Amino acid sequence: xxxxxxxxxxxxxxxxxxxxxxxxxxxxxxxxxxxxxxxxxxxxxxxxxxxxxxxxxxxxxxxxxxxxxxxxxxxxxxxxxxxxxxxxxxxxxxxxxxxxxxxxxxxxxxxxxxxxxxxxxxxxxxxxxxxxxxxxxxxxxxxxxxxxxxxxxxxxxxxxxxxxxxxxxxxxxxxxxxxxxxxxxxxxxxxxxxxxxxxxxxxxxxxxxxxxxxxxxxxxxxxxxxxxxxxxxxxxxxxxxxxxxxxxxxxxxxxx
Amino acid sequence: xxxxxxxxxxxxxxxxxxxxxxxxxxxxxxxxxxxxxxxxxxxxxxxxxxxxxxxxxxxxxxxxxxxxxxxxxxxxxxxxxxxxxxxxxxxxxxxxxxxxxxxxxxxxxxxxxxxxxxxxxxxxxxxxxxxxxxxxxxxxxxxxxxxxxxxxxxxxxxxxxxxxxxxxxxxxxxxxxxxxxxxxxxxxxxxxxxxxxxxxxxxxxxxxxxxxxxxxxxxxxxxxxxxxxxxxxxxxxxxxxxxxxxxxxxxxxxxx
DNA sequence: GGTCTATATTGACCCAGATCAAACGGCCTG
DNA sequence: CAGGCCGTTTGATCTGGGTCAATATAGACC
Numbered sequence: 034x035x036x037x038x039x040x041x042x043x044x045x046x047x048x049x050x051x052x053x054x055x056x057x058x059x060x061x062x063x064x065x066x067x068x069x070x071x072x073x074x075x076x077x078x079x080x081x082x083x084x085x086x087x088x089x090x091x092x093x094x095x096x097x098x099x100x101x102x103x104x105x106x107x108x109x110x111x112x113x114x115x116x117x118x119x120x121x122x123x124x125x126x127x128x129x130x131x132x133x134x135x136x137x138x139x140x141x142x143x144x145x146x147x148x149x150x151x152x153x154x155x156x157x158x159x160x161x162x163x164x165x166x167x168x169x170x171x172x173x174x175x176x177x178x179x180x181x182x183x184x185x186x187x188x189x190x191x192x193x194x195x196x197x198x199x200x201x202x203x204x205x206x207x208x209x210x211x212x213x214x215x216x217x218x219x220x221x222x223x224x225x226x227x228x229x230x231x232x233x234x235x236x237x238x239x240x241x242x243x244x245x246x247x248x249x250x251x252x253x254x255x256x257x258x259x260x261x262x263x264x265x266x267x268x269x270x271x272x273x274x275x276x277x278x279x280x281x282x283x284x285x286x287x288x289x
Numbered sequence: 290x291x292x293x294x295x296x297x298x299x300x301x302x303x304x305x306x307x308x309x310x311x312x313x314x315x316x317x318x319x320x321x322x323x324x325x326x327x328x329x330x331x332x333x334x335x336x337x338x339x340x341x342x343x344x345x346x347x348x349x350x351x352x353x354x355x356x357x358x359x360x361x362x363x364x365x366x367x368x369x370x371x372x373x374x375x376x377x378x379x380x381x382x383x384x385x386x387x388x389x390x391x392x393x394x395x396x397x398x399x400x401x402x403x404x405x406x407x408x409x410x411x412x413x414x415x416x417x418x419x420x421x422x423x424x425x426x427x428x429x430x431x432x433x434x435x436x437x438x439x440x441x442x443x444x445x446x447x448x449x450x451x452x453x454x455x456x457x458x459x460x461x462x463x464x465x466x467x468x469x470x471x472x473x474x475x476x477x478x479x480x481x482x483x484x485x486x487x488x489x490x491x492x493x494x495x496x497x498x499x500x501x502x503x504x505x506x507x508x509x510x511x512x513x514x515x516x517x518x519x520x521x522x523x524x525x526x527x528x529x530x531x532x533x534x535x536x537x538x539x540x541x542x543x544x545x
Numbered sequence: 546g547g548t549c550t551a552t553a554t555t556g557a558c559c560c561a562g563a564t565c566a567a568a569c570g571g572c573c574t575g
Numbered sequence: 576c577a578g579g580c581c582g583t584t585t586g587a588t589c590t591g592g593g594t595c596a597a598t599a600t601a602g603a604c605c
Contacts, residue, residue, distance in 0.1 A: 121456055125541050129456040143452065145445035152452060171438065175431045182427065188444045189401035195451035196399065196408060200377055200385040202458035203502035207592065237552065246459035251592055253554055269553070269601075285381050463562065493582065507562055509584055525571075525583075 060084040060163075069137030069224065070111050071165070071187065075179050083180060086173055087111075088166045092159070099140060099154040099162060106144025108166045112136050115160020116235040119143075119152045120243070130244040132194070133157075133218075133236060136225055139187055157235040202246045205284075210245040211255045212280040215265065219274055229277070234270040316340040316419075325393030325480065326367050327421070327443065331435050339436060342429055343367075344422045348415070355396060355410040355418060362400025364422045368392050371416020372491040375399075375408045376499070386500040388450075389413075389474075389492060392481055395443055413491040458502045461540075466501040467511045468536040471521070475530055485533070490526040 061072045062080045072080045090113065093099050099110060099117065117134040131152055134140055144150040145167065174181040201210050223229040234241070238249040238256075245252070259265045264280055266273045274280065317328045318336045328336045346369065349355050355366060355373065373390040387408055390396055400406040401423065430437040457466050479485040490497070494505040494512075501508070515521045520536055522529045530536065 121452055123456070123460070123541075127460045129452075129459045131452045131455055142445055143449050146442045146449055147446075151449050171434070171441070175434070175437065178427070178431070181431065185427070185444070186402045188441070188448070189398055190403075191448050192444070192451060193399050193402055193407050195448060195455065196377055196385075196387045199387055199451065199454055199458060200379070202455060203385045203499065204379070204383045238554095239552085243459065248593055249553080250555085250594085254592090257554075285379075494584095495582085504563060505583080506564085506585085509582095510562090513584070 060087045064113070066111075066113070066137040071139065071180075071183065074183050075177070079177050079179055082177055083173060086165055086169055087163045088169065089164045090161055091164060092161050093117075093156040095156055095158050095160075097156055099156065100144075100150045101153050102150055104144075104150045106141070106148045106150055106167065108164050109139055109141040109145075109170065110154075110162040110164060112138050112140065113161040113163050115162075116157045117154055117160065118157055118236060118240060118244075119154050121152045128243060130236075130240050132198075133244065135221060139191075142188055142191060157240075198244075207245075207247055207251050208255050208258065209284055210247065211241075211252060211259070212264075212283040214241065214245060215272065215274065216277065216280055216284075219277070229274070231271075231273045234272060316343045320369070322367075322369070322393040327395065327436075327439065330439050331433070335433050335435055338433055339429060342421055342425055343419045344425065345420045346417055347420060348417050349373075349412040351412055351414050351416075353412055355412065356400075356406045357409050358407055360400075360406045362397070362404045362406055362423065364420050365395055365397040365401075365426065366410075366418040366420060368394050368396065369417040369419050371418075372413045373410055373416065374413055374492060374496060374500075375410050377408045384499060386492075386496050388454075389500065391477060395447075398444055398447060413496075454500075463501075463503055463507050464511050464514065465540055466503065467497075467508060467515070468520075468539040470497065470501060471528065471530065472533065472536055472540075475533070485530070487527075487529045490528060 061067055061070070062077075062084050064070070064072075067073065067080065072083060075083065088108065091099075091110075093115070102122065112134055114136050117140060118130050119132045119134070119140070120128050120130045122128045134154075140154050140162070141150065143152050170180075170184065174184055201213055205213065218232065218234075219229045222232050236244075238252045241247075242249045242252045247255075256265070256267045259280075260267050262279070264274075264276045264283075266275060317323055317326070318333075318340050320326070320328075323329065323336065328339060331339065344364065347355075347366075349371070358378065368390055370392050373396060374386050375388045375390070375396070376384050376386045378384045390410075396410050396418070397406065399408050426436075426440065430440055457469055461469065474488065474490075475485045478488050492500075494508045497503075498505045498508045503511075512521070512523045515536075516523050518535070520530070520532045520539075522531060
């Protein structure tokens with residue numbers, strides 16, 4: 034309903050860095066995200082094979098779409114740097130954030146089933162992604178078994194992640210949802226070499242609320258409660274986790 | 290929390306119909322579900338190729354598990370006949386039904402990512418499934434492009450379906466959720482040649498509630514309200530949809 | 546550096562759905 | 576066919592989070 038006003042721009046051709054010798058040099062084999070991203074588990078020689086899989090890069094500025102619901106599906110995207118959200122918009126204006134994605138994670142798999150994207154992908158900070166043309170990914174998957182395997186794992190994990198969100202939305206109370214959300218972010222930041230205790234939220238309270246099935250006021254109140262209980266400290270988007278154990282305990286004890 | 294008491298039995302070896310000439314004869318190329326199931330979109334010759342993909346059949350009696358969270362992942366399963374639910378169980382006893390599956394649909398993709406199943410799959414009526422050993426599926430996917438493509442589509446559609454459930458759980462009111470649920474069931478029964486208006490629910494109110502993030506009493510009350518409004522008629526598990534348009538209208542009008 | 550606008554916090558009140566409780570209806574089993 | 580057991584329906588009451596509203600804070604933009 035509250036259509037966030039942000040620059041509207043996802044012209045496909047714009048900001049696409051063409052493949053050149055220099056860009057190739059910075060493809061998977063040279064990328065420090067390869068242990069988190071699509072090449073995970075591949076041998077050196079296999080990674081070399083998938084280097085030319087990346088059909089270019091694209092910068093997506095904060096607030097801009099990487100793709101929109103309805104766009105034809107042509108490629109999936111690996112986040113080189115930055116932060117995204119995906120959301121679905123109903124005709125009546127209601128929307129639901131379906132996920133937040135960070136460096137090394139894959140975007141766009143929603144489009145495979147129907148050849149059309151079914152959600153919107155929007156950068157929450159200035160970002161850069163690697164374009165992986167899907168036809169080529171399938172082609173190479175037929176040749177490189179480890180790539181095939183890992184791509185299937187990536188899709189499966191997305192399904193499992195979605196089940197976790199369903200659990201959260203279906204059975205958890207507001208504070209549990211937020212605790213789970215913070216712990217999940219912390220864990221993913223840690224995997225990327227950042228502090229587990231301290232990070233900046235890239236999204237608004239409203240976006241967190243949409244993801245967690247709560248109103249922004251409820252999110253804000255839960256943050257304040259956590260702060261009162263010395264579980265975290267919050268200042269706007271800056272979060273410091275003071276008692277991760279306390280947050281975890283919140284998760285396992287359902288209220289009366 | 291309410292652990293439903295049902296026979297406990299998913300011994301893998303039991304009830305597995307071994308591959309014989311006769312069982313092969315009834316594999317994909319002879320199966321009347323092939324337009325709904327994994328072979329969809331494949332040519333006659335391609336379907337012939339995947340006939341020996343099915344590593345046997347297995348009957349699963351009502352209330353029994355096809356697999357459990359924690360079981361090693363080895364195969365995915367195509368439902369030949371019957372009806373299943375999948376659910377996740379939290380340590381504290383809370384559980385969430387993550388889906389209901391019917392003939393032609395694929396089960397088990399949750400296990401690909403970690404080589405271990407992450408949810409439970411339970412038959413809601415006496416059922417029979419085709420076992421598709423995953424190693425062989427990947428093998429054949431590397432050879433038959435159309436199979437690869439379609440398998441990716443099946444996984445992607447599962448992701449999109451999950452997004453729809455997230456939308457439902459995150460933004461819809463109780464009656465909208467139930468209306469969406471009924472319309473979805475109706476549409477899937479129709480695709481299988483059954484009546485769009487009239488069907489038997491295979492699941493309890495509690496299971497519907499778990500899936501929709503509601504309590505069973507709320508589900509029951511919503512059914513009664515729909516009946517009062519002449520949208521449906523309900524008698525226990527027997528449903529007749531009287532006004533599909535009315536149900537659809539419920540979906541698009543969010544309450545004040 | 547001051548104004549503007551988006552985001553965040555906090556308070557007061559309300560309501561959809563949860564909870565508690567009771568009764569009903571199929572159906573299976575002995 | 577009587578008795579017990581689920582699963583379901585319905586009523587009465589309670590409450591977590593939604594809604595409405597006012598204020599605070601901070602970037603962003605001249």
